[in-house]
Amino acid sequence: MTDFTLACPIPITDYPQVLLGHGSGGRLMHHLIESLFAPAFSNPALDERGDGAVLQLGSGRIAMTTDSYVVRPLFFPGGDIGTLAVNGTVNDLAMCGARPLYLSAGFILEEGLPMETLWRVVLSMRQAADAAGVTVVTGDTKVVDRGKGDGIFINTAGIGVIEHDVRLGPASVRPGDVIILNGDLGRHGMAIMAAREGLTFESDIESDCAPLAAPVLALLDARVEVHCLRDLTRGGLASSLVEIATTSGLQIQVRESDIPVREDVRGACEILGLDPMYVANEGRFVAFVAPQDAGRALDILGPEAVAIGEVQEERSGLVTLQSAIGANRIVDMLSGEQLPRIC
Amino acid sequence: MTDFTLACPIPITDYPQVLLGHGSGGRLMHHLIESLFAPAFSNPALDERGDGAVLQLGSGRIAMTTDSYVVRPLFFPGGDIGTLAVNGTVNDLAMCGARPLYLSAGFILEEGLPMETLWRVVLSMRQAADAAGVTVVTGDTKVVDRGKGDGIFINTAGIGVIEHDVRLGPASVRPGDVIILNGDLGRHGMAIMAAREGLTFESDIESDCAPLAAPVLALLDARVEVHCLRDLTRGGLASSLVEIATTSGLQIQVRESDIPVREDVRGACEILGLDPMYVANEGRFVAFVAPQDAGRALDILGPEAVAIGEVQEERSGLVTLQSAIGANRIVDMLSGEQLPRIC
Numbered sequence: 001m002t003d004f005t006l007a008c009p010i011p012i013t014d015y016p017q018v019l020l021g022h023g024s025g026g027r028l029m030h031h032l033i034e035s036l037f038a039p040a041f042s043n044p045a046l047d048e049r050g051d052g053a054v055l056q057l058g059s060g061r062i063a064m065t066t067d068s069y070v071v072r073p074l075f076f077p078g079g080d081i082g083t084l085a086v087n088g089t090v091n092d093l094a095m096c097g098a099r100p101l102y103l104s105a106g107f108i109l110e111e112g113l114p115m116e117t118l119w120r121v122v123l124s125m126r127q128a129a130d131a132a133g134v135t136v137v138t139g140d141t142k143v144v145d146r147g148k149g150d151g152i153f154i155n156t157a158g159i160g161v162i163e164h165d166v167r168l169g170p171a172s173v174r175p176g177d178v179i180i181l182n183g184d185l186g187r188h189g190m191a192i193m194a195a196r197e198g199l200t201f202e203s204d205i206e207s208d209c210a211p212l213a214a215p216v217l218a219l220l221d222a223r224v225e226v227h228c229l230r231d232l233t234r235g236g237l238a239s240s241l242v243e244i245a246t247t248s249g250l251q252i253q254v255r256e257s258d259i260p261v262r263e264d265v266r267g268a269c270e271i272l273g274l275d276p277m278y279v280a281n282e283g284r285f286v287a288f289v290a291p292q293d294a295g296r297a298l299d300i301l302g303p304e305a306v307a308i309g310e311v312q313e314e315r316s317g318l319v320t321l322q323s324a325i326g327a328n329r330i331v332d333m334l335s336g337e338q339l340p341r342i343c
Numbered sequence: 344m345t346d347f348t349l350a351c352p353i354p355i356t357d358y359p360q361v362l363l364g365h366g367s368g369g370r371l372m373h374h375l376i377e378s379l380f381a382p383a384f385s386n387p388a389l390d391e392r393g394d395g396a397v398l399q400l401g402s403g404r405i406a407m408t409t410d411s412y413v414v415r416p417l418f419f420p421g422g423d424i425g426t427l428a429v430n431g432t433v434n435d436l437a438m439c440g441a442r443p444l445y446l447s448a449g450f451i452l453e454e455g456l457p458m459e460t461l462w463r464v465v466l467s468m469r470q471a472a473d474a475a476g477v478t479v480v481t482g483d484t485k486v487v488d489r490g491k492g493d494g495i496f497i498n499t500a501g502i503g504v505i506e507h508d509v510r511l512g513p514a515s516v517r518p519g520d521v522i523i524l525n526g527d528l529g530r531h532g533m534a535i536m537a538a539r540e541g542l543t544f545e546s547d548i549e550s551d552c553a554p555l556a557a558p559v560l561a562l563l564d565a566r567v568e569v570h571c572l573r574d575l576t577r578g579g580l581a582s583s584l585v586e587i588a589t590t591s592g593l594q595i596q597v598r599e600s601d602i603p604v605r606e607d608v609r610g611a612c613e614i615l616g617l618d619p620m621y622v623a624n625e626g627r628f629v630a631f632v633a634p635q636d637a638g639r640a641l642d643i644l645g646p647e648a649v650a651i652g653e654v655q656e657e658r659s660g661l662v663t664l665q666s667a668i669g670a671n672r673i674v675d676m677l678s679g680e681q682l683p684r685i686c
Contacts (some may be wrong), residue, residue, distance in 0.1 A: 053480035066447035104409035138394035143366030157500030290423030
């Protein structure tokens with residue numbers, strides 16, 4: 001039950017104000033969700049803490065999810081805020097095992113935004129929606145005064161239908177599960193940073209922004225025993241794994257040498273002092289798969305997919321990273337803000 | 344079919360940039376929707392132009408809708424951005440004839456927002472959700488840098504189930520339909536203006552912000568023959584009626600003397616030079632009801648509901664207002680922005 005006293009559950013001595021880090025997908029955001037949003041809104045669907053909510057509707061199950069997009073700049077190599085707003089929400093539905101169907105789109109525009117910019121973004125959304133097989137069925141537009149917004153913010157919410165009899169989530173993760181990653185890490189974050197800072201790397205790094213419903217549904221259609229899915233957006237691979245380990249109570253071990261990072265991305269990360277394990281992706285996910293199905297899962301996901309680790313027997317709730325030379329270190333959630341406004 | 348050329352359909356000579364009026368619910372917003380969003384996203388559900396989309400899902404029908412809330416100030420007499428964010432979306436579902444079930448909540452917070460303010464808003468949302476019988480099942484938080492937002496923006500999307508075999512919308516409106524309004528006009532807009540400008544009126548004007556699903560479902564449960572429902576938010580009664588008249592192609596006549604406006608609200612409107620017909624409400628709707636059921640509809644909606652006019656035989660697509668002395672004038676859509684950031 002919610003206690004409707006007026007005392008804010010985050011003491012003023014801890015965080016009197018919202019910080020940029022409260023939106024960055026790491027420890028601060030986790031704290032805000034667990035201390036403030038979760039107790040206020042608590043209900044069974046929300047309390048599952050999935051990428052979206054799984055809901056019974058009539059005789060079937062659906063997934064519902066939402067994300068706001070505040071990425072800066074609006075256009076970057078490999079995409080723009082429009083492609084992100086469609087694919088990000090499509091991917092959260094996919095992580096629930098749902099076939100994405102319908103999106104809503106809410107625009108918050110800043111007075112003075114060039115009409116041409118809005119048109120380019122809207123066209124990108126339509127093209128991304130067509131590519132992902134979803135339809136934008138309802139929308140809303142608000143305009144805020146100059147200096148009270150930042151060009152365009154977009155919220156999309158999505159619903160999809162769950163056609164498979166699966167129960168995905170950290171609670172379903174089992175010791176022995178193989179952790180499969182569908183491709184190389186770090187491109188989205190580095191593409192944004194390059195566009196934002198005007199950096200030129202040796203090669204062009206494009207965002208990996210892509211819809212993930214097709215590969216996920218291919219796994220489920222093939223009856224691969226999938227236990228948990230998570231896309232690797234804010235906070236990157238590290239934060240997603242830590243969240244799953246913490247929630248499941250199990251220990252997760254991953255091998256650094258098996259985690260693909262392109263050379264140019266690794267170089268860009270080094271220049272900027274960033275760890276690719278924490279950099280946001282928009283077309284990458286991990287699947288926790290029963291060991292007997294790992295080979296089939298890799299075949300289905302294609303040549304870029306790799307097994308990067310396993311779930312251990314230990315009930316430590318920790319993530320350990322085995323380095324190339326064999327040493328183990330504990331992986332922590334992103335603390336503070338690494339890359340604000342990345343999505 | 345969408346033409347994916349890069350030419351923006353709103354010529355740069357007309358509106359090179361987005362104006363505040365593009366979000367105010369009147370003629371400019373209508374132009375933006377019809378010229379830019381509609382052709383880009385065109386699909387059967389969206390093309391119905393309802394307060395939400397009506398979608399087939401499995402063997403049943405659902406409604407889906409979204410709204411972003413950018414109201415300023417965040418707290419006002421009778422509510423706050425949180426109550427608005429819940430009731431506004433609940434009401435759009437109700438206008439589709441749906442029983443609202445689930446909401447998503449997307450927060451865009453400005454760095455530096457007092458944590459206590461966020462907590463008060465979140466509690467308001469929970470209380471409003473409980474009162475309206477809906478559950479906030481999924482959410483998202485983004486933080487933007489200081490000066491790139493305005494405290495809190497909230498997007499809610501909602502889904503509801505359509506349990507009645509009705510087809511609501513301008514296309515279902517028939518000559519002879521009685522137009523029923525569920526109460527007095529103008530309180531939300533005037534409450535916001537008073538809070539924003541620090542005005543003190545003779546009496547306190549509180550927002551009419553309230554959930555409307557219960558009265559709508561009471562009409563449908565009683566098998567009142569309802570043809571169209573519309574809540575009277577941005578642009579007020581006038582803009583809603585003009586939109587329905589334009590879309591249906593029929594003429595609508597309303598009687599000024601039958602439209603209830605509280606004396607203090609009328610006085611406040613006069614001071615500010617506003618017409619209550621155009622002022623936003625957050626707990627008011629019109630129902631277009633078959634004439635033989637109008638009396639029952641009024642009984643169900645209670646003593647504050649009034650019949651304010653009828654749909655005529657003429658196919659002019661116009662709204663006419665009969666003044667107290669009997670003269671008729673044509674009612675136009677709100678042009679420009681009357682009250683920006685009212686919701």
